[in-house]
Ligand SMILES: [Zn+2]
């Protein structure tokens with residue numbers, strides 16, 4: 075039963091991480107008995123390595139799934155990664171750039187090969203890291219969004235949606251990134267508040283000399299592409315302009331004045347310019363009025379030939395020149411500063427250009443209706459529930475989803491274009507000839523699908539769909555999804571739509587949305603701030619279990635998680651405390667030659683009586699009652715995703731009940747030489763049960779100690795990870811024992827507090843007297859020997875009121891008087907006197923500063939504040955000193 079002096083998690087964590095996988099205990103079986111509890115991982119990008127946000131997410135998932143597994147549920151945690159189209163393509167393009175190669179020189183096929191090669195070399199990083207951190211996934215079911223099976227699902231979904239008319243190809247305004255050279259979805263556009271300008275430009279009205287309309291724009295260069303100006307039909311100021319035209323300055327083009335709702339009479343002059351090729355609202359207005367689209371900016375962000383004298387200029391240079399020319403012609407009315415939200419590419423920060431292009435779209439409205447209904451009827455629950463509002467807001471205003479991307483890495487769109495008759499053929503497999511004209515001159519659409527298209531199918535494509543597999547029948551719908559709010563629309567909402575459409579059922583029954591991990595100042599972690607916590611560094615330093623515990627402690631639903639070095643340090647101290655407790659247990663087991671022991675029936679153990687007294691020792695009754703309470707709280711908290719409560723409950727139990735009181739009381743019992751048989755079995759059973767309660771949160775430490783507790787013999791079951799999770803049992807609750815030990819704790823705490831407050835040496839034995847006028851004095855009498863040893867006080871017990879004394883302290887139950895010996899009293903008096911002098915000096919100093927007007931006018935407020943706080947603190951200490 076030897077156990078190392080120091081808790082060194084690196085010594086055993088790698089061993090168990092590998093052993094869990096080798097032993098196959100996390101492998102799911104559709105045929106296994108028990109209630110089903112399944113969950114798919116939010117697939118991390120294959121380019122990624124684990125960051126602290128992943129570790130939080132994976133810890134929460136792991137705690138829940140381990141808890142369910144210990145319940146005996148048929149659990150599945152399905153892991154995998156996402157091919158992350160644009161992110162991965164950029165990583166490999168950067169690598170190629172280092173070799174001086176452009177992907178276009180390489181060609182599509184060779185480029186794709188390079189990405190696969192990169193994936194083979196680096197794509198496993200996340201998996202290795204997850205194994206290291208103890209994630210209890212079923213790695214035999216690991217999936218990748220570009221696996222053949224998942225790709226088949228993608229083609230199947232595409233074809234079915236197309237056949238249903240829910241996928242179409244069309245011209246539409248998309249967000250275009252001139253750097254990445256691809257369309258990006260609304261969600262991939264980052265919006266930054268910047269200080270821009272509003273340029274007011276006047277256009278002369280034809281046939282009405284001296285009459286102008288003034289429009290305001292934040293992007294004056296787009297005026298080159300104006301094909302109308304609009305006024306609101308109800309705007310009386312412009313009734314005389316109905317049916318007229320204006321002359322577009324710089325381009326000298328005659329354009330109509332149209333009547334449209336796009337012009338808001340309340341905003342500015344009430345006249346707006348209409349540029350259908352470069353603004354979404356204008357594009358839609360243009361469609362309503364059959365206006366031509368004049369594209370003046372090209373996909374590279376340069377001006378087109380249609381921009382006349384500005385052709386080939388960069389769009390920002392064109393803006394400068396357009397403004398200058400307008401001013402020179404006297405058509406610039408004014409310029410004002412204007413705060414605007416500038417859309418940039420989330421990946422590369424380039425300013426996004428709205429452009430019209432031909433893309434593939436999913437018609438989302440009919441899909442969204444079902445997904446809204448699923449949430450409204452509670453078939454999908456959000457925790458915390460306030461996320462429903464965010465979800466609904468987006469779903470009710472959903473726009474068609476542009477799913478084509480001009481990239482090479484991803485699922486290529488299963489559509490072929492006929493070179494002869496321009497027919498478009500959408501099919502599961504490449505067609506050999508055009509069904510319309512018979513030509514074999516077919517080329518596949520060059521675009522790939524938005525990476526979220528395949529992620530949207532993840533809960534069923536990973537389980538074998540479109541085949542009807544046993545896994546699908548058993549594990550779909552999944553029970554739970556744990557994810558971050560940032561992908562609520564990208565992913566959660568789309569999974570809901572696709573799951574309902576193709577499986578006829580929700581993809582998950584509950585969605586738990588976790589918070590962000592922040593630093594000690596509650597700041598977001600970011601590379602630029604330099605406050606990023608690397609999970610691999612901190613788990614190396616503190617141990618995986620300690621970091622998990624530190625994360626869980628802050629993980630209250632609906633809040634962000636503050637992770638500090640102090641919290642991780644104290645969590646390591648917590649692990650160390652448990653380690654030391656087990657050291658004490660193991661050493662005593664060996665000393666008393668007791669057989670190491672784990673009860674045969676883990677679920678029904680009851681504390682046993684001592685052979686000599688035929689009674690169950692009071693401390694054993696108490697600890698089992700407390701343990702029972704802890705089990706009840708942990709189960710309830712886990713049921714409600716209150717991870718912080720699980721962590722705090724376990725912490726309190728181990729530290730403040732098991733270690734601080736129970737083991738101390740046990741030590742006394744063993745010193746008396748009694749309780750070596752039954753007492754030991756009770757202690758070991760309590761410790762073993764507590765380890766099982768802690769196991770989901772701290773799997774490594776508990777596995778290590780649990781296996782050692784079995785003394786190296788084979789355990790049944792083979793791992794604590796599949797031993798039953800302790801449940802509340804009424805027969806273990808013992809209110810009498812709880813009351814007795816509470817009274818004992820109260821007296822010992824009273825004596826310790828009195829010693830500390832009076833600055834007495836804790837090792838110095840004292841005598842004292844305890845007064846109480848109620849029945850609790852009888853309970854104190856029963857435990858007087860233990861109280862005396864734990865508090866290091868020789869006590870007299872009285873059933874009446876106490877005399878007034880110097881060293882005295884009271885609670886509702888008791889008055890305690892300590893007799894301080896002459897010598898100590900003298901020393902104590904001197905110490906107090908010295909302390910008083912120092913406090914008086916400090917108070918005088920602080921008061922002087924706070925009365926100094928010059929100082930007050932110059933010092934920063936936080937300095938003054940801290941002096942005030944200190945002063946209050948000194949005064950408080952002085953009050954105590956004088957007592
Ligand atoms: Zn970009």
Ligand SMILES: [Zn+2]
Pocket residue numbers: 492493494495496497508509510511512513
């Ligand atoms: Zn054809």
